[in-house]
Amino acid sequence: MKKYFAMMMAAVMAAACFTGCGSSSSTEGTEGGDGATTEGGATIVIGGIGPLTGDYATYGISAKQGAEIAIEEINEAGGVNGVTFQLLFEDDQADPSTAVSAYNMLMDDGMDVSLGAVTSGACIAVAEESQQDGILLLTPSGSQKECTQYDNSFRICFQDPDQGTYSAEFIKDNGIAQKIGIIYDKSNDYSVGITDSFEAKAAEIGLEIVTKQAFTDQSNTDFSAQIQAVKDAGAELLFLPIYAQEAAYILTQADKAGLETIFFGVDGMDGILEKIGAENQALTEGVMLLTPFAADAQDEQTVAFVEKYKAAYNATPDQFAADGYDAIYTIAAAFEQTGLSSADDEGFNEAMIAAMTEITVDGLTGTMTWTADGEPSKSATAVVITDGVYKAYGLE
């Protein structure tokens, strides 16, 4: 029996070594739309990295699936300039060091354009590498400032501080509230970044922050102390620049504690409906969140995307999926702009990077143009949850 174990192990290890060490290891990965790829036609390899396992797996999986849908659509339509696209997606568990390994593996596999990484920390590490290689990096959701600090890097989502600024402006402009409480995740860069910019903007435009309560990833299930503090401070609106899981806990516990404020979240809160569950859906009534994508939007593009996504993965797409989808279309648009015929053409990388600032993409997350510093310019929209459905603010 043990001998059998040993042999089995040896076989696994040997197989692992061969695939790991070979310089041109298998590239089948997650190619979309095999049926439509023209035999022998040029292919642009897009390499994505994101957490497919671990605590943040939902974000990576969503982005990957969204990107797959886009790849499939483009290839089915015959590609761009006769060129089809292929997506290779590697797991990084949201860890910067693993992301760098994954990036190098993708380079071995012939990556032409990088989707950076889905999470910010990993994306910053990858951006450093991609800058040395000079390839175009377009991250769907790396929201920290440094993700796009180099000339070759761009993003689809908003930069963290922008979300805080937009939120404060939105609250002020629409006269939603004056006294604001904040609960944020001190151990999460995303949450800290938004909180800082929100505070700065709030001070500037005259919103009053009555209390600011922190938690960490080690204490993210019991929020009774923070909720009590918000209640005592007399906040009219509770700003929650956090992810959906914690937001779900806060909504449930706030209800029990009798806290009756308006709840206002940002794009990380997307997915709250699934996290809180159908039985607690009433608690989300009236919750506002600033998100560029709502799966229940009625425009043609979104409806078609949601339908395809549901059919393929049996899940409702979230903002990360939309970001992944838009990233692929943006790369396709940039390639079209260059007028080149394949990724092997001379000056491909430079042309792609230059094209990024010239194109306008009408994506799921808005109509986007890019500045040379890699930031997208698109409008921020807020939704209000009504009867378990996202409705655009003012139309609910």
Add this chain to the structure above:
Amino acid sequence: MQSKKTVVSKMITYGMVILAFVIVFALDQSGLISRHMRSMLVPIGINIILAVSLNLTVGFLGELTLGHAGFMSVGAYAGCLFSIYTADLLPLAARFPLAMLLGGIVAAVFGIIIGVPVLRLKGDYLAIVTLAFGEIIRSVIINLNFTGGASGLKGTPQDSTYPITFVVILIMLFVIMNLVESKHGRAITAIRDNRIAAEACGINITYYKLLAFVVAAFFAGVAGVLFGHNYSILTAGTFDYNMSIEILVMVVLGGMGSIRGSIIAATVITILPEALRFLEDYRMLIYAVVLIIVMIVNASPRFTGMRDFLSPKTWIAILTKKNNGKEAA
């Protein structure tokens, strides 16, 4: 005076590391190594340093500590901050060794601060307290401003290369293997084997325990500096207890008190999850399964017998016997 056997054993360890480096270097120069492989060389080296230094406390001193990632993070932040602030002042050749030295010293100082009260405990208690230490360090780093807080420390120059890591490994092996073979090392293993007897022999238990603990912390700090200089971002979240446990896994897999074993285990454990990438969604699942199988097999008597037969020790014994026979004849 060291016995012939230990000298040979040490030479094999050095030889193994040098040979591995020469092969890798040759492959790299001739362009035969993939980028993916090459990017793993520094992490492998870092894990070797971590595993061997932890082996000093777990294997030789016999105290279970779970705070190694904590020492690593302290060293990493100290070294990286030093590099960031002196990037324009000092040339690379001076800055990087100084950063490593500083990272090591800061980690060693923390080793003393933690070690003095904590080493009174033993067994499970020590493990839990060191685990708590690692978590405290992480929380403190997240809450400080100059460490970059939760968003991480950015802008560290990327100085770590595998030849530098290789040199650090050799220095570490030299220090730790000589320490283990020395009078101090014998005192350390004596404490492990029988604390009361060791104390009765007049060995200063507290001193030797602290010595092993601090030397291990020092090298964990150096490994941290190498780690910090390998990526453009350093986040405190990386150094959670999972990392401490992963280092412990390397030590246990390689065998308590076996330096060579730690080196091999660190290499295997670092490569394994990357080499399993072709499994896609099942990667981490299979990684865990392989780990379980390896642990079971490693502990089985039949495998141990087979390993002993294949080990250089057996061959040295056979060869030296032959030589002795010749001399007699």
